[in-house]
Amino acid sequence: MEAGFSSIMFDGSHYPIDENIAKTTEMVKLTSEKGLSLEAEVGSIGGEEDGVVGAGEIADANECKAIADLGVTMLAAGIGNIHGKYPANWKGLSFEALEAISNLTGDMPLVLHGGTGIPEDMIQRAISLGVSKINVNTECQLAFAEGTRKYIEAGKDLEGKGFDPRKLLAPGFEAIKATVKEKMELFGSVNKA
Numbered sequence: 001m002e003a004g005f006s007s008i009m010f011d012g013s014h015y016p017i018d019e020n021i022a023k024t025t026e027m028v029k030l031t032s033e034k035g036l037s038l039e040a041e042v043g044s045i046g047g048e049e050d051g052v053v054g055a056g057e058i059a060d061a062n063e064c065k066a067i068a069d070l071g072v073t074m075l076a077a078g079i080g081n082i083h084g085k086y087p088a089n090w091k092g093l094s095f096e097a098l099e100a101i102s103n104l105t106g107d108m109p110l111v112l113h114g115g116t117g118i119p120e121d122m123i124q125r126a127i128s129l130g131v132s133k134i135n136v137n138t139e140c141q142l143a144f145a146e147g148t149r150k151y152i153e154a155g156k157d158l159e160g161k162g163f164d165p166r167k168l169l170a171p172g173f174e175a176i177k178a179t180v181k182e183k184m185e186l187f188g189s190v191n192k193a
Contacts, residue, residue: 013041043078061100068105076111102130147175
């Protein structure tokens with residue numbers, strides 16, 4: 001918070017709900033004193049992140065409401081989504097759960113973590129049910145890796161000063177930009193602040 005960021009993401013989803021509420025309450029107090037926005041999380045998001053493994057659990061709508069009512073700015077909830085790549089046997093998002101959460105939390109902006117690999121029709125439906133922020137970091141990382149790999153496999157790092165990090169990493173950065181532009185169009189966020 002002291003580093004100048006305007007938004008904080010607090011993930012208390014791995015705590016029992018009472019502890020998540022207590023810790024989120026502390027974060028609401030701290031962030032509101034500094035005029036920062038706060039995203040909180042309920043229900044473990046599947047995948048492996050920060051050493052915490054989940055199975056794509058479905059958050060309890062009443063627990064989501066309890067966290068939303070604390071005064072957070074945004075709410076991320078587990079609705080069958082996972083971080084990282086989706087396995088072939090993934091069952092998809094639970095729109096029933098998302099609708100219940102949306103109904104109980106009202107106008108609270110909802111966040112979908114693990115947006116990489118979710119089919120476009122599911123993304124569109126999630127947006128229609130109140131999701132206003134979708135995280136696609138894995139997709140950007142994969143695009144970067146592929147762009148950089150192609151540059152190296154083509155031997156361009158061995159041509160002239162192709163080994164210069166500014167040249168070596170440029171294809172990866174361009175791949176991320178292309179991915180972000182594509183996602184902005186899909187999410188309906190082009191020309192919006």
